[in-house]
Amino acid sequence: MERRDAIKLAALAALATTYASAYDEKLLVNKKDMMLKDPAKPTDFEYKHLPDITVGSADTKGYTLVEVSIGQKGIIHPSVDNHWIYEIELYADGKKVASADLEPSTSRGYLAARVNLKDVKELKAVSKCNLHGNYTASIKI
Template sequence: MKRRMAIKLSLMALASSYVMAYDKSKIVNTIKMKKKDPAKPEKGELKHTPDITMGEVDAKGYVTVEVNIGEEGIIHPSTADHWIYKIELYADGKKVAQVDLEPEISRGYLSAKVKKEGLKELRAVSSCNLHGDWENILKV
């Protein structure tokens, strides 16, 4: 019983020490954005679009999925006033992973293991505090 209480108290202390460092008032744009001309994307559009890649499938049938922000090697900045604060990953419409990111300390990247069998579509959404939400879809 004492051990259980000690574990419970440790978990409570850990939970209370977790604090988001960034100021939420810096998130000034949550509009769903789109490339004006997908055939000729602008640099600013490429910089915000999730680049979804699939890697190896493990022994349990899960594929490594990586999401980098953004495309064609143009990496979105992570500064005190401009950064990707969230990335969501959906597999066939169901959210399977999310990361919350801190300015300067972390940049727009997510990695997850997703069950490969029957998988048809991966969709990722990146959220920039200044330039809104950008999505990309990878057909499997």
């Protein structure tokens, strides 16, 4: 690799890091996929991390409103400087259709997307808490 190419690559990598997020990546201390201890009876701690997926109505082009709010049973996950949901992913039949990158304190765990749900049978969302890991929930539609 030419020296000039190496410098360009380093500059691009620095830019990519700058735009990846505003928060310190060192705050992401748990990136593990978490399992519910008893899926039939989640704890309040687990409810706090579980995505709540709701399906709204379709627009005139056939795209349906899908909302994902983090926290079930009215237990909303916090968003403070050292503890927040930093990413939400939404999948339709296993295919990623939307994601949200979120900032501590300024945005809480929420995503909305307009999705073509023709022939889609399952929606799945993954909630990523910087301290407590990744929690998954799905609904049949």
